[in-house]
Structure formats: C-alpha cells, structure tokens
Amino acid sequence: MPIASVTDGPIHLYYEDTGPPTEGFTDVYTTVILLHGAYWTSGIFRPLIPHAKKHNLRLVLLNQRGYPGSSPFADKEIAAMQSEDLELQRAFTREQGHIYGQVISTLIETLDIPSLCTTQDEKLEGGVCFLAWSSGNECLFQLLSALDTLPEQSRITIENHLRSVVIYEPPMYASGTCPPFVLREADNRSSGLWSPVRDPNCFHQLTEYFSPWCSSYYSPIENLPSLDPKDYDATYTLMHERKILNTAPTYTRLTEDICFKDFITITSNALRIVPELFREHVLRSLTRLEEDQAWQLHSRFKLVLLWCEHTLSESLLGTSAISQYHEELKSNGVLVREMEVGQIGGANHFAHSDDPEGFVQFLVKHC
Template sequence: MPTISVNEGQTNFYYEDSGPPLDQPGNTYTTLILLHGTYWTSGIFRPLIPYARERNLRLVLLNQRNYPGSSPYNEEDLRIMQSQDEQIQRPMVREHGRIQGQVIAQLIQTLNIPPLRSNSDGSLTGGLSFVAWSAGNIILFQFMSSLDTLDGPNRSLIESRLRSIVLYEPAMYISGTNPYFVSREAENRSSGLWSPIRDKNVVSQVNELFESWISTYFAVVSQLPSFDPADHEATHDLMHERKALDKAPTSTRLEKDIGYDKFWFVASNLRQIKPELLRENVLRSLTRLEASDGGNWSLHPGFKAVLVWCDQSATDCILGASAISQYHSEWQRQGYQMRSLEVVKITDANHFRKPQSPIVNSLGYSHPLFTGTFR
C-alpha cells in the first residue's frame, strides 16, 4: 500500500499512481493529482486510468485523511473543528494546509514528477495540476492558502511544477456561503433547493439520501445564477423550480469494484470549520498570495485556476461554483491581485458524469482532464 509520510513521520497519505506514459519522453507528460470528495474514496477515479496514457497524462489518486490508508485526524484536531471560535480554528486550518503542501512536495520527489517547461509556442510541458472534486476543494483551498507556510525546498518544488488547480464542482459550503433563501427551504422536499444535509427530519437516512441526491440529474441551468443580494429572490425562484430528470442517479450504476467506501463522518467534521475561515481560504487561494504577502517567490506566470461546473448537478454544486466565480469578480473590482480563473460549463452532465459515457462508472469523457480544458 503506497503512502506518503509527512509532518516528521506523523501523518500518512495513501495514493495510487498510474505511472508515466511509457511511450513519452520523461518531460512531456502532465501529472494530475486527483483528490476525492465526501463519501467516496479516490477509487472513484480508478476507471479513468486506462484513458490517461493516450493523453500523455499520469494520474495520482490521493486519499484524504480519515480515509483508508491515510492517517486519521487526532483528537485535538477534532476538538478544534468542533469549536465555535474562529481564532482557535485558524492555526489548525493553516497547519493542515502546510501538511498538504508537504504531501504535494513529497509526491513530486517520490514520483520524480518532471518540472514545468515553457515551449517556444507558448505551450507548457511537464508539471502537475491539482484537481479536487466536490468537498475535496476544502483541502485544495487549504493547500493554496498556506503555500507561504512551506519551507524553501518544498515551496521551490511546488513552484517549479504546479501549472494549474481545478476546482471541480466545489460544494457550496466550501466558499463560506449559505444564503438565507437556501436555509429557508431546508425541509421542503419538493424544492430544487432541498438537500438531505440541511433537513433535520432525515438525519437517520442522510447517508442513503445523500448518495442518491448528489448523483441525481436535475433540470438544466444554462448559466451560473447570480449571488448578488439584489438577485437573491430571482436565484431562489430559478433553483427552487428545478426538478429531478427521468434518469437514474449515477450511484445506482456505480460498480462496486471501483474501490469506494462511504465515510460520512469525515464530511461532518470538515463542515464545522467556520465559514469566515473557508471564505478566507478561497480569497488567499485566488489572489496572488506571493505578491499580496510581499513574498520573494511566485508560481509559473501561466498558472491558472479552472472552475468546472455541470449544468444538471445538484443545486448546491451550481451555487458553489456561482459563489466562487462571483467572489473572484468582486475581489478583482476591489483591487486584489487575482490569479487567472477560467470558468468551464459541462453540458448534460451531473456531479459525476454524462449519461451513457464511454467511460463507465466514472466522471466520464466530460471530465476536463480529457477535454484539455486546463492543459
């Protein structure tokens, strides 16, 4: 069982490696580090491996803490997560981000990931992209917002390799946002804004309901709805009216050999991090942290963030993308030195995949790693 050991040997992370494309020179392929979300492990990405080689990709499937093969959070971490004090939580959140940075740096060394190179035509070769799916984006934002805490050698490794981050369908709460019109629909099962996570009447069924709800196909949303307070009622009406489509939820078609298990308790702990800290992590991740903090380091000039959303996903995923996109625009207007953010919509797809995709039981050909969106 391959693991990365960091934090002076105190913390381990399980990973799987597809290996470099065998017919490619060592510096021409791109490595993708794929981080899963709530409930499912990194095994959810396993069916993508056979399709990576022909696209000059190397896939590294990484398990979060508390998932099989990776170290659990210790009792002190769990106590702090349950605290209602932002000042108590902040040092822990920053430390978790530093540890995630150590993981990426250690993977670079262990797997001998090629450095990022600029070609004469402006294209890039080598390097890595960090892709986080769903609730996994909370870890990605911790990592990006804590780059300044890394020591020089680890920071240099990441500077020389990191070409992009992909925010794949981030959950709404990760942005530190919970608009009032969502909360008022908490127990309305007929509303497109309903979620089993918020409905206190279904606590005993939340695992089963979540699995079906998050993989359901809902009525198409043509563009990200506005989060401007003046548009809240219009956004409420649009999302409230969304109904489930006559397609079986993806979870009913997932084969059991993809290696996923269900770990609901992990998500419930991470959801207790204060919204103010989550929003702060988004800000620090999407601004040029090295410039705003006066650092003497920088990521590659071509570095960018890619925000991916699917037009038939559960409302929480669409609103999560809306919040991050709108925050980025607002912070840019306020004068922050923002990183490039590309927003990509995948049509006729839910949180998992397109129906009848040629890549069965996975994120499918619609996944940006196969469309070249962030290459």
C-alpha cells in the first residue's frame, strides 16, 4: 500500500499514483494532487485516470486523515477538536496544516515530481496543482495558512513545485461562514437550503441522507449568491426555492468500495471547531505574504475557486463566502493572492465523476 509520511513523525496518508505520463511527451508534466471530501475516499477521483496521460497529467489521489489507509486521529487530537478552548482548537488546526504540508513535500520528493519552471515565453511548466474537493477544503486552508511556518525543507520543496491550488466546491463550514438565514429551515427537507448535516433529526442517519443530498442536480444558478447582509432575504429566497431536478443523483452510479461509512464521527468532530478558526484560515490563505518576508510564497502559485451550475446550496454559499472575502480584502488594500473564479456549466457537486474528461480539460486550461 503506497503511503506518504510526515518525515519527523508517525503520521501517514494513503495515496494512489498514476505515474508520469511519459509516452509521447517530454519529461516535463503537471502533477495534480487530489484530496477528497466527506464520505467518499480518494477513489472518487478514479474516473479521471483514463483521461490524464493524454493531457500530460500525473494524478496523485490522497486519502484524508482518518480515512482507509491513512492515520486515524489520536485521542489528544479528538479532544482538541471537541474542546471549547479556542486556543487548543487553533493549535490543533495549525498542526494539521503542518502535517498536510509535510506529507505533500514528501510526496513530491518520493515520486520525483518535476519542479516548476518558466519557459522562454513566460509560461509555467511542470510543478504541482493541489486540488481539494468539498469538505477537503478544510484541510487545504489549514495547509495554505501554515505554509510559512512549515519546516524549512518542506517549505522549499513546496515553493519550488506549487503552481496552483484549486478550491473546488467548498462547503460553508470550511469557508468559516454560516449566514443566519440557513438555519430558518433546518428541518424542512423541501427547501433548497436544507442540509442533513444541520438537521438534528437526520444527523444520526447521515449515511442515509448524505449521498442523495449532495449528489443530486439542483435548479441552475447563473451567478454566485450575495452574502451581503442587506441581501440576505433575497439570497434566502433564491436558495430556498431551488429544487432537485429529475436527473439521477451521482451516487446511484458510484460503487460501494469508494464509500467510508464511518465518516460521521470525523465530520461531527470537525463541525465542533468554531467557524472563526476556519475563517482565519481562509483569510490567511487568500492573503499574500509581505514583500519583505524572506520566503516569497506568493511569487508563482495562483488560486482557482471552482463551482458548478447545478450544485447544492451549501457549496454555492461556501464559494460565495470565499469570493466575497477575497474582494473585501482587496478593496481594503490588502495584498491578496491571484484568484480566478470559474464555473462548470451543466454540472453538479460531482463534476469530476459525471464528466471526467471535461473536468480534466478544465484542469489543463486553468491550472
């Protein structure tokens, strides 16, 4: 079983690697490291594999902490997540960022991934794109917010390889927001705002409700909804009135071997972490380091914020929050990272599963 470990500790994460796409290409290629969300393992990305090599991509599918093949959370870590001590939670989330940073740098070195380089016409070649989907963005923001405090060798390795980061369909809690109107109909399953994660009558049966809820196709939306407080009523109405379409949910086409039904404990512990901390991670991730700092993390990699036309309201609002944070920082004169906001038309929360070739083409174009 392939694993990537933290170099100075016992933590390891399971991964699958497609290997270099060497046939018919040069030795320079792009590697995409993919991190899954809740319930499904990294196997959710396997439909992308047949389309990767012809686009000169190498894929590395990574399992989160607590998922099959990866290190479980220690009792001390679980206690920190469940604690009401904000500083204890802050220390825990910072340490998780260090763990993911060191694992990714170890992967880069172990797999001998080509470093990022610039061609004569100023185009980037090689390097790594790190993509997190759905609740996996919690881990992504923990990593990005801790980049400048990683051990030196890990920092240098990531700096020399990271070309882009894809924030793909982030949920509200990973963005550190929960607008008050989402709680108006926590128990109304006919509402487009309903979520089994927020419904206390359903949480104990989350495995039953989770798949159809997050993998259905919902009424399309053209633009991201506003999270300005003055627009709350309009956004509430827009989200509430979204309906599930007749298109079969993606989960009906997925196999059981990529499901992890013990995810409820991990999810419930993550939800105990206060939104303030998630928001801190997002804001720090969006902010570029000052010019006079020794390590210029902002020098090359960009952010891609990706959402889908028919996705669930949970992800629309999470994406909106991150886009709004970025605009607010920029308008306040804060030096922010370059961020591109993109939409995949016709897709639900599972664009990578339902249209894998189209998703790979998006990665090639935007990452």
